[in-house]
Amino acid sequence: METIVDEPQWLRTASWVGCPLAGAGLGWFLQSISGWVASLSWVPFKGPFQLVSDIPQPWGTVTGIGVGVVLGLLFAGVWAHERLIVKVTPTRITLTVKGRTRAYEAKLQAVFLDGKELVLLAADGRELAREKGDVDRQAVAKAFLEYGYPWHDEPPAVK
Known part of the structure; x- marks a missing residue:
């Protein structure tokens, strides 16, 4: 799935x-x-x-x-x-852009769009990925929420 x-x-x-x-x-x-x-x-x-x-x-x-x-x-x-292609499964997030595909299986603290950049933050707060792309905000939010990822409508406050 x-x-x-x-x-x-x-x-x-x-x-x-x-x-x-x-x-x-x-x-x-x-x-x-x-x-x-x-x-x-x-x-x-x-x-x-x-x-x-x-x-x-x-x-x-x-x-x-x-x-x-x-x-x-x-x-x-x-x-x-x-173009940025985002593939979300229950255990993996795969980002493809500029002919390069990267898969992430880490526990995440936050997933959000910062302007036109999709950002994945690891549970320890470090930035795993920041990829620029024109993804549909609602579609990407729905995809992450569907699989239980911590989607944020806004970038989280820095601690």
């Missing part, structure tokens, strides 16, 4: 579809205005805009869109890599 707290499936799917689409749109937009931007006398770093505007069509548009798609995919990959 375990409970997993993760981003919703629709959001994970949307990031892999939406980020490349947004990147394609941005790439097309920047390519389409590059000639105009390069013609402005007050714009610094005209070189890259001039270089982009000098690419013959339709290759300029294709290149702009392609670069945008690749950058969108890279952004979605970083998003997926950085």
Whole structure:
């Protein structure tokens, strides 16, 4: 028996579809205005805009869109890599973030969110884990409370 707290499936799917689409749109937009931007006398770093505007069509548009798609995919990959996945069982808490999985089986004094950081405090008061992530506060609280862990809505007072 375990409970997993993760981003919703629709959001994970949307990031892999939406980020490349947004990147394609941005790439097309920047390519389409590059000639105009390069013609402005007050714009610094005209070189890259001039270089982009000098690419013959339709290759300029294709290149702009392609670069945008690749950058969108890279952004979605970083998003997926950085997300925090919390797995709670009656005897173990497993945190996965940045391709690293850590399991904790110690008796806990407190579990809470400090801003966007999930914190696990051992029974002796030392900090076992502090992981940043955009977890749903209610879902993570429910998961810990379901298995009897000492969930706190606020960080406990320092003794």
